[in-house]
Amino acid sequence: MRRAPCLLLLLGTLPLVARAADAPTGWPALMRLKADDALRDFAAATPGRETDFGRAVALLARSPVTPEQVAEARGIFTRLADSGTDDVAQGARYFLGRIAQHHLETADPAEAARQYRQLLAEHGDSLWAQTALTRLALLELYPDDPAVTPAAAVAAGERLLAQARLPAAQSELHLVLADAIFFYRLPAAEALPHLLAAERLGRLDRPTRADVLVQIAEVLALGGDAAQARKFYTTFLAEYPLDQRNFMVREKLAAGVGRGR
Amino acid sequence: MKASHLGIALLVAGFVAATAQVWQRTHPPADGRVTVRLSHWQLEGTVREGLAAVARRYEQLNPKVKVEILVVPERVYRQWMRTQLVGGTAPDLIEYTMYWGRIEELAPRYFQPITRQVAEPNPYNRGTPLAGVPWRDTFLDGMNGPDGYNTLMRDYYAPTIAAFTMRLFYNRTLLREITGRDEPPATWREFLALDAAVRAYAQRQGRVLSTIGNSWDNCWWLAEPVLHGLGSHLSPQLDHDHTLSLSYWEIALGWRRGEWSYRTPELANALRVFRDLGNASQPGFVQMRRDVAMLDFLRGHALILCAGSWDASSLRREAPFDVGAFRLPLPGREDPEYGPQTLGPLSDGAVSTSTPFYLNKASAHPEAAVDFLRFLTSVEGDQIFVNVSQWLPAIRHVRPTEFSRRFMPFYDGYNWGASYFNNTGSEMTMFFLGEMHRLFGPGGSVEAFQRELETAGPERAERDLRAHLRDSREAFNSDDVTAAARLRVAGESDRLPASPALLEAKYYQTARVLAATAHPEVKP
Incomplete structure (x- = not known):
């Protein structure tokens, strides 16, 4: 009789166990950041590089993320990256860069940049390398070395544009370059080509596109190109009729753009 | 019965009851209908009735679906929601706001993005001016609010059902008694004159009366528009990324970089105005909470209450006097003292909608749940909700009621989205x-x-x-x-x-x- 509640509790957990066993790999669980479930699913899956890769990724998400766990993941990624050229090897190389960039207790930007450069050199066109390119750009744009001037940092970032193959990477790269120019208070006109390129690529999400249209119009107006500025202000008003900036944009159009801020 | 047996019996009874509840929640009702469960914390006025009215209409249109609404008080809502999510018993649709934080952790774990669905027209808008319009563009804010679109995840998540504004509510009867007029102050100088009149009246009558019924919470709502409004003249100088709006980083990092401070003339002016508003409030208000301010107002100890439009229907129901509402009359260009350092007119802020409902990733009926969301945020659904709740609509072409119309946001003005208060x-x-x-x-x-x-x-x-x-x-x-x-x-x-x-x-x-x-x- 005394064991009855325990038995009932145990019986109550059975459907949960049965449900989890249906999942073929740990990736669906990782999409939901359920790292423990993912690790269990990967352990039950067919052994191989993909499973090892998944397990290492899951280790980066299992709470609490300990330095030992990160070190274990790093070990797996290193083995995978150094023992092949497949998608798993590329993903592992990318994660080695990410670990050095953000997962370590003390970031190691030099190591992160080294991993990203190696990935770009070996598999420049791949999705992982193109993602690495945008992360490498951030390391170039915001270096630890105080001797690097803002203009030099931006120039280093701009040199990476030549390696951007995927439109998604090109778009991100142009956006972070323009943003760095604004952050460093460099002449706003230097951001214009990047903003225009990002807009032309057509990959911006709606809120970002709204910002970029306004930015282009504002920088053009500052530079005295009233006709072009008007075009972008008008596009903005047409595409975002409910944006909080509409009043200000309409005021600018009514007053004649290009007269400065 | 021995005490140990009683304990075991109670435990078994509790377990059976809990199992039955879980069973009931995870199995369809006996009539074969699919049950969509929705949770929220809105206990104000007639909001519960508003959501219930939408649910009933939806059930008429979709007889195979039953909508069950769970109302959990705000004080325990977050803990309750977490427990339900972890336990796998959370409702299909969950009210949550990213202002409560941790959305970057919650979203991937528990909430399902609806990016694909919001790009398609809402079928419940057939025959309305919004027919054929992508669902996301039917919202007044284009679902670009922080709950609608998650910039980190780059996905659309939570449709919203209402819009809110901050307003100064006033006791019209008392105002008439004090000033002989019905109309509230329209300018900052008129507000100061009213404050002086209230003091003189209170002294004459020997009454405990303040111009504003204030509290720690209400002060928060006052500080934000005052600092933003008076700071607007400064904002263009901080807009280094040329977006015509100030981001968190422009404000926060600009302050660290010494680009602005609370001594900057515009913000020093804002502090002066904020001080005057505080001095027009009851003594010791900084130690009080919002319910005390509300009581002061309802009991006639304060002429004005600063609150959100979400409280409007509660005030109308509870107040034994006629309640009016007006916008905080901040100093404008015409003001003799602050005029040169103001930028006007000022808008009520970003077009922003709220009361968002997230789709639970573990929902047993995600299609039905999204379908209910579509109806809830259709012209017909939101109109039903607005009519009963007296809240402002979140959907284009939905009309506010005669009562809620007075809280409609004013958008034709400057707004830089800057929070000099949150810093x-x-x-x-x-x-x-x-x-x-x-x-x-x-x-x-x-x-x-x-x-x-x-x-x-x-x-x-x-x-x-x-x-x-x-x-x-x-x-x-x-x-x-x-x-x-x-x-x-x-x-x-x-x-x-x-x-x-x-x-x-x-x-x-x-x-x-x-x-x-x-x-x-x-x-x-």
Whole structure:
């Protein structure tokens, strides 16, 4: 009789166990950041590089993320990256860069940049390398070395544009370059080509596109190109009729753009 | 019966009851209908009835679906929701707001994005002016609010059902008694004159009466528009990225970089206005909570209450007098003292809708749940909700009621989206609110408040920024994992498997500014 509640509790957990066993790999669980479930699913899956890769990724998400766990993941990624050229090897190389960039207790930007450069050199066109390119750009744009001037940092970032193959990477790269120019208070006109390129690529999400249209119009107006500025202000008003900036944009159009801020 | 047997019996009874409840929630009703469950915390006025009315109409249109609404008080809602989510018994649709934080952790774990669905027209808008319009564009804010679109996840999540404004509610009967007029003040100078008239009236009548019924919470709602409104004249100078709006980083990092301070003329003016509003409130209000301010107002001890339009229907129901409402009359261009340093007219802020409902990833009936969301946010559904709740609509072409019309947002004005009040984050907000008593009363002054902010503020700001860096890193790391998983499961080859680089750039910018301006007493 005394064991009855325990038995009932145990019986109550059975459907949960049965449900989890249906999942073929740990990736669906990782999409939901359920790292423990993912690790269990990967352990039950067919052994191989993909499973090892998944397990290492899951280790980066299992709470609490300990330095030992990160070190274990790093070990797996290193083995995978150094023992092949497949998608798993590329993903592992990318994660080695990410670990050095953000997962370590003390970031190691030099190591992160080294991993990203190696990935770009070996598999420049791949999705992982193109993602690495945008992360490498951030390391170039915001270096630890105080001797690097803002203009030099931006120039280093701009040199990476030549390696951007995927439109998604090109778009991100142009956006972070323009943003760095604004952050460093460099002449706003230097951001214009990047903003225009990002807009032309057509990959911006709606809120970002709204910002970029306004930015282009504002920088053009500052530079005295009233006709072009008007075009972008008008596009903005047409595409975002409910944006909080509409009043200000309409005021600018009514007053004649290009007269400065 | 022995005590141990009774204990076991109670345990078994409790377990059976819990099992029955879980069974009931995870199995369809006996009539074969699908049950869609929705939870919220809105206990104001007739909001519950509004949602119930929408549910009943939906059930008429969809006889095979039953909508069950769970109302949980706000005080325990978050804990309740967490427990339900972890236990796998959470409703299909969950009200949550990203202002409560942790959305970067909650979203990938528990909430289902609806990006694909919101790009398609809402079928319940057939025959309306919104027929054929993508669902997301039927919202007044285009679903671009923080709950509608998650910039980190780059996905649309939660449709919203209402819009809100901050208003000064007033006791029309008492106003007539004091001034002989029905109309509230339209300018800052008229407000100051009203405050003087209230004081004189209270003294004449020997009555306990203040112009504003205020509290710690209400003060928060007052500080934001005052600092934003008076600060608008300064805002263009801080808009370094030329977006015609100020981001968190422009405000927070600009302050650290010394580009603005609470001594900057526009913000010093804002503090003066804020001080005058505090001095027009009942003594000791900074120690009180919003329910005390509400009671003061309802009992006739205060002429005015600063509150959100969400409280309007409650006030109308509870107040034994005629309630009016007006916008806070901030000093404008015409003001003799502040005019030269103002920018007008000012709008009510971003077009922003609220009361968002997230789709539970573990929902047993996601299609039915999304379908109910479509109806709830259709012209017909939101109109039903607005008519009963007296809240303002979130959907285009939905008309506010005669009563709620007076709270309609005013958009035709300047708005930079700047929060000089929140500044670097929650530490600074709490510090501001904790020290604001230095502004008020006979011994209070703007100078004393500014001095305290300069002395202890930088340390608080640094804590905010370091917390921001920590949270950002956690978010990037989580996003690395979910993005890699998404790549594997969904095979998205045109989307980079990482957080947006632009967001990650803000991390580096913050770190850079912090390194250049580090406070000696805050450990990294």
